[in-house]
Amino acid sequence: MFETVIGLEVHVQLNTKTKLFCSCPTSFNHKQNTNTCPTCLALPGALPVLNQDVLQKAVMLGTALGATVNRTSYFDRKSYFYPDSPTAYQITQFYTPVIQHGTLDIDLEDGVKKTIRVGFAHIEADAGKNIHDGDISKVDLNRAGTPLLEIVSQPDMRSADEAVSYLKKLHSIIRYLDIGDANMQEGSFRVDVNVSIRPKGDEKLYTRVEVKNINSFKFIQKAIEVEVQRQSEAWEDGVYEDEIFQETRLYDQEKNETRSMRGKEEAADYRYFPEPDLLRAVVTDEMMEKYSQIPELPDAKRDRFITEYGMNEYNAGVITANVETAHFFEEMMSEDGVTAKTAISLLTVELPSRLKGEVNLTNSPVDAKKLGFLAKRVDDKTISGKAAKDVLDKLMEGEAEVDAVIDELGLKQVTDTGAIEAMCQEIIDANPEKVEQYQGGKDKLFGFFVGQVMKASKGSANPQAVNEILKAKLG
Numbered sequence: 001m002f003e004t005v006i007g008l009e010v011h012v013q014l015n016t017k018t019k020l021f022c023s024c025p026t027s028f029n030h031k032q033n034t035n036t037c038p039t040c041l042a043l044p045g046a047l048p049v050l051n052q053d054v055l056q057k058a059v060m061l062g063t064a065l066g067a068t069v070n071r072t073s074y075f076d077r078k079s080y081f082y083p084d085s086p087t088a089y090q091i092t093q094f095y096t097p098v099i100q101h102g103t104l105d106i107d108l109e110d111g112v113k114k115t116i117r118v119g120f121a122h123i124e125a126d127a128g129k130n131i132h133d134g135d136i137s138k139v140d141l142n143r144a145g146t147p148l149l150e151i152v153s154q155p156d157m158r159s160a161d162e163a164v165s166y167l168k169k170l171h172s173i174i175r176y177l178d179i180g181d182a183n184m185q186e187g188s189f190r191v192d193v194n195v196s197i198r199p200k201g202d203e204k205l206y207t208r209v210e211v212k213n214i215n216s217f218k219f220i221q222k223a224i225e226v227e228v229q230r231q232s233e234a235w236e237d238g239v240y241e242d243e244i245f246q247e248t249r250l251y252d253q254e255k256n257e258t259r260s261m262r263g264k265e266e267a268a269d270y271r272y273f274p275e276p277d278l279l280r281a282v283v284t285d286e287m288m289e290k291y292s293q294i295p296e297l298p299d300a301k302r303d304r305f306i307t308e309y310g311m312n313e314y315n316a317g318v319i320t321a322n323v324e325t326a327h328f329f330e331e332m333m334s335e336d337g338v339t340a341k342t343a344i345s346l347l348t349v350e351l352p353s354r355l356k357g358e359v360n361l362t363n364s365p366v367d368a369k370k371l372g373f374l375a376k377r378v379d380d381k382t383i384s385g386k387a388a389k390d391v392l393d394k395l396m397e398g399e400a401e402v403d404a405v406i407d408e409l410g411l412k413q414v415t416d417t418g419a420i421e422a423m424c425q426e427i428i429d430a431n432p433e434k435v436e437q438y439q440g441g442k443d444k445l446f447g448f449f450v451g452q453v454m455k456a457s458k459g460s461a462n463p464q465a466v467n468e469i470l471k472a473k474l475g
Helices: 052-064 160-177 217-236 285-291 298-309 313-320 323-333 340-350 368-379 385-395 402-409 417-430 432-439 443-456 463-474
Strands: 002-013 076-079 089-092 099-107 113-125 129-133 136-140 147-153 189-199 209-214 247-252 257-263
Touching: 002 160, 002 217, 052 099, 052 113, 052 147, 052 160, 052 285, 089 113, 099 160, 113 160, 160 189, 160 217, 160 298, 160 323, 189 217, 209 217, 209 257, 217 247, 217 257, 298 313, 298 323, 313 323, 313 340, 323 340, 323 368, 340 368, 340 385, 368 385, 368 402, 385 402, 417 443, 417 463, 432 443, 432 463, 443 463
Parallel strands: 209 247
Antiparallel strands: 002 147, 002 189, 076 089, 099 113, 113 147, 129 136, 189 209, 247 257
């Protein structure tokens, strides 16, 4: 039996307005090669100047990870040539990164928490983008020089599930801090997975293989699983040393396999040396004090929701995993009289089922205030939970108010016990045979009576009152 050993490298594109070393905008919605200047094109004589916003965002991430923020860090050149890198090198931090020795806690399926060590995170400049069009390849340098934070874990994960849990937690933290949009499809949260195996009980680290640039949690899970299987089969077949070597591989999602891309370079191959055109990066006392004051993070918010709203750990985890959902929920709960149970149902089940295409929480026609008020109308018994679905359908069509839709659809619950009692008696009088059968032991017939009363009231009778009155009358 083998043990899987996984380490992760995550490149997070920071949401600064300008690039890392020049004033070019970081927006990519412009014509190719228009967001460029002599600095990001590496023209002779152009010199880089550090964007201070990048240091500030690094302080926030370091604080969130409980890491050491190096008050003085340095930049280095990583030498390599690719068509999308006009400098023929990358400015990065190899010897003294801005962040070191952090941790991130993940939740395992059995309820156990595991701490993953984050070795370091360093600042570096992104490359451009290669565009392949048939036999022709083009280069768009709009992205060249965009600031990245590369976050490197220790090889502490032992399964694909643990790796995905770590990535989801890190993704959530990035979004909570608002230092990047972490959009995997657009490449602003890019993951390289380092995978190796070893016999269980062995502490030695064997040959690691890097699977590069995977753009979804689902494919990361599959890529790890197929790479572990490939390495395990090679070991069992006695060809491990021949087939498994340090290399970079790509994951082919259509064939569900990893495929060799190139040999993996060692640090010496990149010929790192101190960047001669940049001064040291200094985190001042003022920056440290200001930017270490970070927002409430997912774990803290989850624990508070459990205590404050009395919800279970699962629901609290679902709601706080996404910062937009967490803020939406809190705004719903600011409406007086709303219970967490009703708010959770409307927010996590009913509303998402009606959000289609490009419509999401941030541009939903039903905002948090309106959905919170709808929850209130369920909780104060104005309408039933079933009726709330019909009201929500109508609200999704336009800008109507909750009470107006309730009146328009005639869904206001009858709570007058006298009126409900009269309806219950009418149904009982009309079905003497079923009354006799129920009282003779056919308990399932109780649902028949409830259904008939609700039908007679066109769904407007309060279900709880109907149940109580029918039980009293039927005995």
